Amino acid sequence: MDDLMTELDRRLAAADAALTADYPGDRGVRQPVHTVYVPADRYDEKTVADWGAQARTALDEHPEFVKVLDLPDDVYERVRGKLEREPIEDLRIDFEDGYGNRPDEEEDAAAIAAARIARQTPYYGLRIKSLEAPTRRRGIRTLDLFLEHLGGNRDGFVITLPKVTSVEQVEAMVYALETLEAKHDLQPLQFEIQVETPQAILGSDGTALIARMLKAGGPRVTGLHYGTYDYSASLGVAAAYQSMEHPVADHAKDVMQLAAAGTGVFVSDGSTNVLPVGDAIHDAWRLHFRLVRRSLARGIYQGWDMHPAQLPTRFAATYLFYREGFDQAALRLRAYLGDGESGYLDEPATAVALAGFVLRGIECGAIDGSEFDATGLAKLARRA
Template sequence: MLTPSFYDELDRRLAPTDAELASLYPGERPGRQPVHTVYVPADRISPDLPERWGAEALASLDVHGAPYAPELDARVRAKLRDEPIEDLRIDFEDGYGRRDDATEDAHARAAAKLIAAGSTPFVGVRVKCMEHDVRRRGVRTLDVLLDELGYVPENFVVTLPKVTAVAQVEAMVALCEALEPSVRALRFEIQIETPQSVLGPDGTALVARMIHASEGRCTGLHYGTYDYSASCGIAAAYQAMDHPVADHAKAVMQVAAAGTGVRLSDGSTNVLPVGDHVHEAWALHLRLVRRSLERGFYQGWDLHPAQLPTRFAATYAFYREGAALAATRLRAYLDRTDSGFLDEPATARALAGFLRRGLECGALEASSLGLDVSRLEGL
């Protein structure tokens, strides 16, 4: 039989590894994750932006008819009236372009006023990237905006686009420290829209190193559909969220982020539900949103108000269709009864996470699950 001293020696030997793993992989980030991010160029924002997008989305349903199951209609319409935009990203990058300093400074201060109004549950800005020719302008925009705000709002995040090197993430950490030296409230998300983020020159997945170089400030990885596809040489007609190069990039992102608390967001489709092709675009968006959800990407980008109905409809259908079986399996796991599935603790955590997400996004009601929802967070 092994002696107690051997067990003690194992603990001493592995204590540094235990501490490192706990630090690098703290587990799921607490709190709600928005189901989408809406990107709007900084020169097109206004105080009534969420209400205007909701009204336009409802108008598209009134004109063209709902493209989803009738039982979802009341729920989707209520969402479009009450909270049409969950996460707003005010864009100073590709959708905004290059302006003179005075103009961009003015737009940054206007963006700060909209952010301070708190009209959406989650909000942030996308600044220009850390590449040499636009770096100083991107830093200045964030500096001006935070100067106007005077504080870092809750659920505020900075999107750092076109990241190509770990050093750019380290520079972003230094910028955050310089902008708010007394607290650590400033967070950022990394856009994966260059092949260099996924595969470095040494053959390693740089995105994994980027997460850990962020010193806990990185909250999300957002896939950039069109920049990434174009960088891989994909013809414009075939650039899409479900192209094989997109699936490869997102699979690497998913593995890199697992256990770190960094959340994932899929990209967007630029096929908009406008003109004579509304229903075709809606059908595509419904399929792509559902596909992302099934692959563990619970957030995505929306670029047009008429994409909101299909975003919420696809999300609600995903959780509502799976809720009954998930609740049954989870009740059986908790009560140690037979459900026809031999679920282990990891699967129980996945079941609890599925139901928690469904509740947080408004797809489900706690009363319909038949279990104590306070136990979901514990699991």
Template sequence: MSHLEDLVARLDRALAGADAALAASYPGDRGVRQPVHTVYVPGDRYDEKTVAQWSAEAGRVLAEHAASMADVDAEVHDRVRAKLAAEPIEDLRIDFEDGYGNRPDADEDAAVVAAAAALAATVHDGSAPPFHGIRIKSFEAPTRHRGLRTLDLFLGSLVREGGLGEGFVITLPKVTSVEQVTAMVTALDALEAAHGIEAGSLRFEIQVETPQAILGSDGTALIARMIAAGSGRVTGLHYGTYDYSASLGVAAAFQSMEHPVADHAKDVMQVAAAGTGVFVSDGSTNVLPVGDPDAVRAAWRLHSRLVSRSLARGIYQGWDLHPAQLPSRYLATYAFFRDGLDVASARLRAYVHGGDSSYLDEPATAAALAAFVLRGVECGAVAVDEVQRLAGIDLAKLAELARRRIAA
């Protein structure tokens, strides 16, 4: 063995632990699409017709105010109209936390069973959003029992109805400690065993809406430790605009997705999640597009600006709370991807096929370009044949360049 081979072997042995830890902690892309939003519907207001009702209301509002949107590209408008008809909600969360409130146990039990039956019915008939699930109450001491009771009832009912599928996810709100994440893993282990669910298959999101999730009492960023404590079950970090801002003493008039405290929290979330396969989602705006035409248009302008801002900062998901927010969500999202499509495709073509380009893109940038275009395809802003025409690559090559792991 040469001196170089001997040195490499020594370093391989010395770094074996670090190599294994890196691979385990940062597995990269999970091989699944990220929804552009999560829609929250109070548990007692959800039924089999909810998605269709949101579709109809969003389409109606879009049509009613179409004349006021002369600045919207016609192709974007047409694509959004089609999206609202075919897939208005990408990710649905049936809410038994703040959107539902505190009610007698018998009332919540009944609402949980009814919601589970309704979700199962939509899974069977194909009308369920591709991603869907439930938000339970937090694991803080006062609400822990109720949260677990709701989750147990919902899972039991969903399993009996044959409605538990790939797109199901649970949201755990107001997380204040790593131990709560560990407790959630313990709970899911037990509930899988109790209801005959495949071990390790249940997944959950952490809502980051307390300062303790960002900075612990020991001065460390707990959110990174929370991801690790999730034992591979954590799929997302969702920023809670109003709870988090209020916890830091921000006055109600200034609580916003673009407040500096919000940006700091989301910066920490993005760094903690990078390379882990965990998605980051922005929060919501509580300014709803309702009332007279001027009020609707003003709310749309605000929402569109906030959505565009999140997208530019690399946060590709947010929350929507009202059907009339769907047009502005998709108009802003589609415009973002379509505005950058030509340049991104040209750069990808030059990277793959060679030729003249004013950019000298490295593999990491090519991956970002491909991921950008792929996100546009997955949400419906971009057609596959456009990618083939503009970039000269097919969907498989696009996914390969984006480092999209193929789901098993």
């Protein structure tokens, strides 16, 4: 038997090494529940506070918010507290679609100004223009200027690369970052891939390019973000039917989840462009609330928010999701650890998911951490 096992180890050594390299597991960091995109020309040192204030004003002007969404009082109070304490978890200064094409002098000045005040949230960064030929030079120039003037601690900083259409663009981004790191004496930079084109999902050779993009980007790639409207439009979906819940969106996100599983790369849903303003605010709130809950149920724990009045529904939906599921998750976790019965025979993989669920709820403020030790949860959730 010893000879057999030695031979099996030899035969499987390369596969074992590839599995470890390609699927390292959880990165061990908190995933934000959302990303807020703010056009660079509208970003300043008051942005985060202003968004929080506008979100609270929307609630003050519409005290029926609780009834509109049928929220428990304790969830509403937690949402109010979150809007005071941390209205934005992840902020992206946008130099792409939200900013548009400007004279070079104007974008240069905006990049420098933004860099000097950038760190306002636990996670932050900028979305540059794509590496497509018409915008390639402008995108890298903005990134170069931003890095040159970005002072202080860069923890939590990430770059968003939009409209990726080829593995070669990901490889080029890695090369660009290596060059800029050497120029500015920086530690390794990380980036997200925006899945906004059909080429990212299915290449001309019939393969799922997104998995190859992740391999090409290696540990520098931290996230896959779905682009609701660019992707839907690319597939010919009429504007009235472009949505986070359209079948083409679900297919793309299924592929993204499959590609990212076990890699430590976060998957983020996109946005809804139905804004909670004016007479239609109730309908827009109900829609956003439902879409966020839908994403969470599908195992996608992050999404985009585009307007301050979307923050209340983002946190309300997220908090309700975790609070509704906490009691059963806690019971099953305790039973798995040998403390009582739950009526479930949970296996290790499910215990990992249960621990991850509770840990995410604690990290975003949906539930209190007093019942479970966060370190123990992180270990059970297999966070690195």
